[in-house]
Amino acid sequence: MALEAEAKRMVAEFEYTAEDVNKGVKEFIREMEEGLEKQGTMMSQIPTYVTSVPNGTEKGVYLAVDLGGTNFRVCSITLHGNQSFSLQQSKVPVPRTLMEAKTSHELFHFLAKQIEAFLKTHHKDHFEKHRKGSVEEGEFFDLGFTFSFPVNQVGINKGHLMRWTKGFDIQEAIGQDVCGLLQKEIDVLGLPVRVAALVNDTVGTLMARSYTSPGKHKTLIGAIFGTGTNGAYVEKLEKVKKMKAIEEAEGGKANYDSSTGLMVINSEWGSFDNALKVLPNTPYDIDLDRESVNPGIQMFEKRVSGMFLGEILRRALLSLHQHPDEGIALFKDASSHDNDIRSTTTVAEDSALFKQWGIDTSFLSIVEEDQSDHLRITKQTLEKELKIEAASTEDCVAVKMLVHAIGKRAARLSAVALGGVVLSTNKLQEEEMVDIGVDGSLVEYYPGFEEYIREAFREIEGIGEEEKRIRIGLAKDGSGLGAALIALVAHNSDQPL
Numbered sequence: 001m002a003l004e005a006e007a008k009r010m011v012a013e014f015e016y017t018a019e020d021v022n023k024g025v026k027e028f029i030r031e032m033e034e035g036l037e038k039q040g041t042m043m044s045q046i047p048t049y050v051t052s053v054p055n056g057t058e059k060g061v062y063l064a065v066d067l068g069g070t071n072f073r074v075c076s077i078t079l080h081g082n083q084s085f086s087l088q089q090s091k092v093p094v095p096r097t098l099m100e101a102k103t104s105h106e107l108f109h110f111l112a113k114q115i116e117a118f119l120k121t122h123h124k125d126h127f128e129k130h131r132k133g134s135v136e137e138g139e140f141f142d143l144g145f146t147f148s149f150p151v152n153q154v155g156i157n158k159g160h161l162m163r164w165t166k167g168f169d170i171q172e173a174i175g176q177d178v179c180g181l182l183q184k185e186i187d188v189l190g191l192p193v194r195v196a197a198l199v200n201d202t203v204g205t206l207m208a209r210s211y212t213s214p215g216k217h218k219t220l221i222g223a224i225f226g227t228g229t230n231g232a233y234v235e236k237l238e239k240v241k242k243m244k245a246i247e248e249a250e251g252g253k254a255n256y257d258s259s260t261g262l263m264v265i266n267s268e269w270g271s272f273d274n275a276l277k278v279l280p281n282t283p284y285d286i287d288l289d290r291e292s293v294n295p296g297i298q299m300f301e302k303r304v305s306g307m308f309l310g311e312i313l314r315r316a317l318l319s320l321h322q323h324p325d326e327g328i329a330l331f332k333d334a335s336s337h338d339n340d341i342r343s344t345t346t347v348a349e350d351s352a353l354f355k356q357w358g359i360d361t362s363f364l365s366i367v368e369e370d371q372s373d374h375l376r377i378t379k380q381t382l383e384k385e386l387k388i389e390a391a392s393t394e395d396c397v398a399v400k401m402l403v404h405a406i407g408k409r410a411a412r413l414s415a416v417a418l419g420g421v422v423l424s425t426n427k428l429q430e431e432e433m434v435d436i437g438v439d440g441s442l443v444e445y446y447p448g449f450e451e452y453i454r455e456a457f458r459e460i461e462g463i464g465e466e467e468k469r470i471r472i473g474l475a476k477d478g479s480g481l482g483a484a485l486i487a488l489v490a491h492n493s494d495q496p497l
């Protein structure tokens, strides 16, 4: 019982009350607005130059490519115009030597070659026709380019590489426009392809959901709850007060369609409240941040996303394991009853419990889901993943209480971001139904994540019962379908400078 009481005390530290949620929402809206007004704010609120979202009636064939950390993916997407689509794709690993090539030409030439091979296989007719010189520029494929490295985007198909990450290192490419680099190599090969859009994964999620969501409703938010967390949403252009200053810095009007009066904003909400004015801050959060590679940064993300929840749990479990009072401590049973067999709980010396990042967030999903007798599944998972033998049922109950507290807090914090956007855009007043597209393993697999978000929505002043009019749906494949859709709107909104 002593252990249970202590676990309860720790669970209370993770409690994030209705009052906290409402304070969070107010601060979130304040930071959203600040980010729209000036540059260099906590939440970056980056204009993406995407100025409309699809409603599912769009048609056509589009190309999408995705340069992630390891692979290069090429796909073509056929939009059928009735919320459905078909997709063909190929995937090749990027050779290590090209990741550290001397010149950007070597890497981007390789990428263009893959596009050429893809066209030869999947769009032979168009490819041959172009070879014979009978494809007009108007019939070129529009391509959306998902590029998962930090870029300073200055137009719908223009963005300068800020730095490489994930093992890439081609010095000469830094500062260059990555769309221009790809287009140059495509042109050298003479392919009928136009790089139409540079794509961020949150915007891809927003577009993919907006196209596939039931009915002709447009989607308001695309949100990621995976390794990290971030969201993009549709904002009124007139509210993006910093637009002018950004354009002046770039030396003139950027190339985008302002006639819709809208601008999709990449919020970068992972950095919400880095100052910790309203975010909860337990001893485990404090330690996690201090020992992270970027202390003081991405403070919202560090309480919400898949990369961190396992580590918060690990720190909480470790602290309970090392409790000075042996009668209270976790995983210290000398004689636990397991099916009437007396056994001693042991934690292996090299248990992941003692290693930073030792617990993956998928562990939380397994425990949260566990309804088995005496939490047998939790017991087995502790054994398999943490080398903790013969944990008692009381131990498992304590683990489950902490898992639940950490997962639920993450979902309630997610509701702060989503609710903040819903309220600040006034969409519940303007529309019958507010649609949100989500993607990422956490929201996809953590049991009850959406229901905890909804519970918090109902506690938010200004949402309450209207929570029923908010629809949340999984948007799979943002980097293929989403990128194709951005190429489409880029094409439709293309205006000469």
Ligand code: ADP
Pocket: 225, 226, 227, 228, 305, 306, 307, 308, 360, 361, 362, 363, 365, 439, 440, 441, 442, 445, 446
């Ligand atoms: P990415 O963010 O790279 O696009 P994912 O959306 O798959 O990839 O998210 C990966 C993150 O999700 C990792 O941090 C991992 O710990 C976490 N994760 C993986 N599986 C699960 C699961 N079943 N439940 C909760 N979190 C998970």
Ligand code: MG
Pocket: 201, 224, 226, 440
């Ligand atoms: Mg992802």
